[in-house]
Amino acid sequence: GENVEQHPSTLSVQEGDSAVIKCTYSDSASNYFPWYKQELGKRPQLIIDIRSNVGEKKDQRIAVTLNKTAKHFSLHITETQPEDSAVYFCAASIHGNQFYFGTGTSLTVIP
Amino acid sequence: EAQVTQNPRYLITVTGKKLTVTCSQNMNHEYMSWYRQDPGLGLRQIYYSMNVEVTDKGDVPEGYKVSRKEKRNFPLILESPSPNQTSLYFCASTSPGLAGRWTDTQYFGPGTRLTVL
Numbered sequence: 001g002e003n004v005e006q007h008p009s010t011l012s013v014q015e016g017d018s019a020v021i022k023c024t025y026s027d028s029a030s031n032y033f034p035w036y037k038q039e040l041g042k043r044p045q046l047i048i049d050i051r052s053n054v055g056e057k058k059d060q061r062i063a064v065t066l067n068k069t070a071k072h073f074s075l076h077i078t079e080t081q082p083e084d085s086a087v088y089f090c091a092a093s094i095h096g097n098q099f100y101f102g103t104g105t106s107l108t109v110i111p
Numbered sequence: 112e113a114q115v116t117q118n119p120r121y122l123i124t125v126t127g128k129k130l131t132v133t134c135s136q137n138m139n140h141e142y143m144s145w146y147r148q149d150p151g152l153g154l155r156q157i158y159y160s161m162n163v164e165v166t167d168k169g170d171v172p173e174g175y176k177v178s179r180k181e182k183r184n185f186p187l188i189l190e191s192p193s194p195n196q197t198s199l200y201f202c203a204s205t206s207p208g209l210a211g212r213w214t215d216t217q218y219f220g221p222g223t224r225l226t227v228l
Binding site for chain 1: 159
């Protein structure tokens with residue numbers, strides 16, 4: 001099956017700096033790549049997603065890039081704020097059926 | 112209010128005692144799924160369902176059963192729970208995307224923390 005690896009597992013940045021989280025996947029058939037944010041004690045929430053026919057997608061301070069050839073995709077958060085502190089998960093899916101998640105990145109934004 | 116609900120939210124039980132965790136959504140979503148979340152392992156999919164009476168195994172289905180008799184409900188059944196099934200469980204449902212089977216936003220329930228002694 002699919003294998004999704006996520007790095008780093010922990011990330012600390014100063015407020016206002018950028019944060020980048022990277023994921024790789026193994027199955028070239030995967031074509032849907034969502035990112036979720038999970039605050040402590042809460043449920044995961046979708047923050048952005050990208051499909052394989054698109055190389056980049058942006059939503060305000062959040063962007064995701066996808067390199068199908070290299071089988072990796074990344075989350076970019078610019079101008080980080082303390083409320084961005086959370087655990088972030090990447091995932092890969094084939095047509096939105098089975099989902100394979102990365103192991104998560106704990107992001108801390110230091111005021 | 113559009114939502115996914117799970118019950119119970121917390122459960123402590125003993126090995127071998129059958130239990131059911133209910134999941135219900137009021138968004139008329141066709142796709143529903145169950146995940147377990149363990150420290151350092153992220154979320155792992157247990158079972159998913161594309162529609163009523165259609166269920167498929169996810170990555171870690173062993174020891175679990177599901178049923179989908181109605182579109183809104185997708186219960187998770189542990190016939191004989193064991194300590195290694197102690198985990199945080201999430202149910203999720205998804206609206207169909209713009210291109211048929213493409214998914215859109217996956218809505219998660221609040222989670223059920225299960226402890227098996």
